[in-house]
Amino acid sequence: MKFFGPKKTISSRGPSYYDRENLVHTMKDLISIYFPKGKTVQNTDETIMFNDLKLSEINEKKLSGVFGVADYVISGPENINDYRVYFYRHSIGKFNYLMQFHFCKKNFLFVNNMVRSSYVLSSEEKKIILLRFKEKYYADLDFDHSKGFDLQIVDQNNNFFYTIDDVNFSISYINNSNYFKEIIDNFKSSKNPIDNNQFLL
Numbered sequence: 731m732k733f734f735g736p737k738k739t740i741s742s743r744g745p746s747y748y749d750r751e752n753l754v755h756t757m758k759d760l761i762s763i764y765f766p767k768g769k770t771v772q773n774t775d776e777t778i779m780f781n782d783l784k785l786s787e788i789n790e791k792k793l794s795g796v797f798g799v800a801d802y803v804i805s806g807p808e809n810i811n812d813y814r815v816y817f818y819r820h821s822i823g824k825f826n827y828l829m830q831f832h833f834c835k836k837n838f839l840f841v842n843n844m845v846r847s848s849y850v851l852s853s854e855e856k857k858i859i860l861l862r863f864k865e866k867y868y869a870d871l872d873f874d875h876s877k878g879f880d881l882q883i884v885d886q887n888n889n890f891f892y893t894i895d896d897v898n899f900s901i902s903y904i905n906n907s908n909y910f911k912e913i914i915d916n917f918k919s920s921k922n923p924i925d926n927n928q929f930l931l
Contacts (some may be wrong), residue, residue, distance in 0.1 A: 743801070743802065743819075745802075745804075748802045748804055748815075748817050749804065751817070751828060751830065751844075752804060752815055752830065753830065753832075753842055754806055754807065754813075754815070754832060755807055756807050756809075757807065757809065757810065757917055759807075760810075760839075760913070760917075761914065761917060761918075763840060763842075763902060763904070764904065764910065764914055766882060766892045766894075766902070768880055769880050769881060769882035769892050769893075770874070770877060770880060770881050770882065771882045771883075771884060772871055772881070772882070772883055772884070773883075773884050773885075773886075774867075774868050774870055774871055774883055774884070774885050774886075775870055775885075775886065776867055776868055776869075776870060776885060777885055777886075777887065777889075778867070778883065778885045778887075778889045778890065778891055778903065779867060780841055780843075780903045781796065783796065785838070785889050785903055785904075785905040786887070786889070786905060786907065788831070788838040788841075788905065789836065789838060790814075790816070790833060790836060793816060793831055797818050797829075798818075800816040800817055800818055801817050801818055801819050802816075802817040803815065803816050803817070804817075806832070806834070810834065811835070812834060812835045812836075813832070813833070813834045814832075814833050814834075815830050815831065815832050815833075816830070816831045816833070817829070817830050818830075818831075824847050825845055825846070825847055825859075826845070826846045826847065827843055827844065827845055827846075828843075828844045828846070829841060829842070829843045829844075830842050834909075834913065835909075837907065837909040837910070838905050838907075839904075839905060839907075839909075839910050839913075840902055840903060840904045840905060840910075841902070841903050842894075842900055842901070842902045842903075843900060843901050843902075843903075844898050844899070844900035845859060845898070845899050845900060845901075846898055850897070851898075851899050853875070853879075856875075856879050856895070856899055857875060859899070860873050860875075860879070860881070860893070861873075863901075868883065871883065878895060879893050879895040879899070880892070880893055880894075880895050881893050887906070888906045889903075889904060889905055889906045890903075890904050890906065891903040891904065892904075
């Protein structure tokens with residue numbers, strides 16, 4: 731069962747909206763996506779997927795086949811070559827979803843799925859959302875919400891997803907590929923990483 735499919739409506743949002751929602755404006759933003767802080771970490775024997783897609787198998791062609799034409803596409807930070815972000819908007823019941831898929835040189839890095847409604851999500855609604863994920867993919871886990879909703883789940887391939895429980899509630903799925911690791915390692919080892927983007931050429 732897939733949560734999302736091809737869209738049938740045309741987005742009326744403008745460039746400023748998507749630029750504001752984009753999670754990566756600098757390399758430091760990308761680093762913070764890869765190294766989330768303050769999460770309760772659990773391991774799963776299941777393979778982490780997004781909408782029935784293995785993270786390692788997501789590419790731009792498959793994205794178009796599953797979700798249709800993107801609502802909007804933007805380029806990434808100026809110091810990151812060939813970086814593109816594909817945005818998709820969906821509504822299911824009372825929830826509105828904004829998905830952003832990040833690629834660098836056609837390599838899939840991560841997707842963030844933000845959940846909104848006409849008001850701030852309640853704790854019960856967050857529990858319902860996470861219960862859907864547990865029932866669909868992660869029956870081997872016990873989501874403990876007593877300490878909040880900042881969770882991180884890691885699979886046997888070291889791919890992971892984590893929740894962001896802020897003004898808006900969202901889930902980021904990280905494709906922990908060799909390419910993504912190389913970006914991180916080169917950035918950390920560079921003496922002047924903001925100006926040195928040779929590893930992305």
